Amino acid sequence: MFSLVLLNGGVGTRVSAGQPKQFIRVNGLPIIVYSLVAADAVDEVEEIVLNYPEGWLEETEKLVIDYAVKKPVTYVPAGRTRHESVRLMLPHCKHERVILHETARPLVGAADFRGVVADPHENASFMLPIPFTVAPVDPDVGKVTGSLDRARLRNVQLPQKFRKADLEAAHEYAAREGVVFTEDATLVAVAGFDVYFLDGDDRNFKVTTPTDVRLAGYLLGGEDNDE
C-alpha cells in the first residue's frame, strides 16, 4: 500500500490567475480536483498527504470536503521550493512506499496511478521520449556548448513511486551536498538508487502557462479522438 504525496504548494506565477494555480479552474473545476478524484479511486493509495500554499489551508480543506474524498488526507504547509515541500511531506507518510504526484497535472487518471503501482521496480517514474532536439547552452553568453542525444533523454512526468527510505535518503544526500532538485526521480538516481522509467502519455502534461490551461480544458472537455 502507498501514501500519496500530492504536491499542491506552488504559487504558479506563470499562470497569472491571481491565486495559487491549484485553485485555477480547468474545464470549470479547480485543477486540484482532478488529481484528488483520480487518486481516490485507486485502492492501493491508502492516504493522501497534501500540501497547501501559505494562507490556503481552509480553501484546500473545503475542496477535499466538497468532493467527498474518501482517503484520509493530511495537510502540510508548503516549503519554499518543491524540493523542500517533498522533504517536509515525507515524515507524514505512514507507508513504506510513496507515490508522488502534482496537482498541476489534471489529465492524470486512476489508470496512471495504477500503472506506476504495477511497475515491478521499487522506484519508477512516468517519462516521455523527447520528440525534439534539446541543446546545452551557456545562458550567460548566449552560446551553444555542444549537443545532446535526445534518444538518451526523457521528459520527466508524474506520478512517480519510490521506497520512502530511498527518497528520504536522497533528500538527506541533497541536504549534505547543498543541491536542490526540481523533481525527485533524478534526485533519487543521482543519490545512488536505481530509478526506472515507464513510457508516459503526452496528455499528462504539467499546466504551467495560460495556454496550458486552455489546452487542458480542451482535452478534458471530451474531444473525440475517433473523429
Add this chain to the structure above:
Amino acid sequence: MSRSIMVTGASRGIGAATVERFYYADNDVTDFILLARESDAFTALMEKLRADNPYDKRAAGYAIDLADRPQTIDLMKDVMHNHGKVEILVNNAGYTAPCAMQQVDFADFERTIGVNLYAPFTIVQELLRNGNSFELIINIASTAGMNGRPGWLTYSASKAALITMSEVMKEELAIYGTRVVCISPGRCATDLRKTLAPDEDSSTIMQPGHVAGVIEMLASDIGRFVDSRNLVVRM
C-alpha cells in the same frame, strides 16, 4: 451485480412507469429508492410493489416535498445510510401552475424552480457529498424548456434551466465516469400535462410508459452509446 435506482416523483406518470418498468423486469436493478409527496397514488404504488414482487426486489418509499430543501438534504443522508449507494438517479419530479405572466404568484414561481431545478441539484450535490458515485443520472426536462410557451413562463424557465444544468453536470461528473442525460419529453399523458393542457385527449398522445422505455434503454449496456445534450422524446 445488483444496482440501485432512485426515482423522484415516483408516485405517478413517468416516475411510476419507470419504477414499474425496472421493477417488473428480470434485471440487475434490485434496490428501488422511491421519492414522492405523500398521496394515495404513492401509497397504492408501494402496496402494489410489495404485493406483487416477482423478482424479490427491494422497494423503499420516502414521502417528501422536494421543494423543502433542508428536508431533501436530510433525506439524502438517510438514503446513503439505508441503501449505501445510488447508481441510477431519475430526477423526474415536476411541478407547474401555469398562468399568464401578470398572474404569476412569485411564491409559486419559487416552488416551480424549487422542485424542477433546485431539487435535482440538491439531490445530486448531497449524494456526492455523502460519498456516492453515480453511474447514470437522468434529468427529465421538457420540450417546454426548449421553446417558451405563453402561459407556461415558470415551467418553461425551470425546464430550460434544467436542460442547461444537465450539460454542466455531464461535463463536471465525467471525472467520476458518471453519465448524465437530459430527456425532454414532448406531450405525454401525465397529470402534469393535464394541468398544462386540460382539454387534450390524453389517449392520443405519448404515454408515460414510452418515456420509461427510453429510460430503460439509457440504463442498459447500449445506453452508454447515446450521447445527447438533450434527448427529445416525442410522438
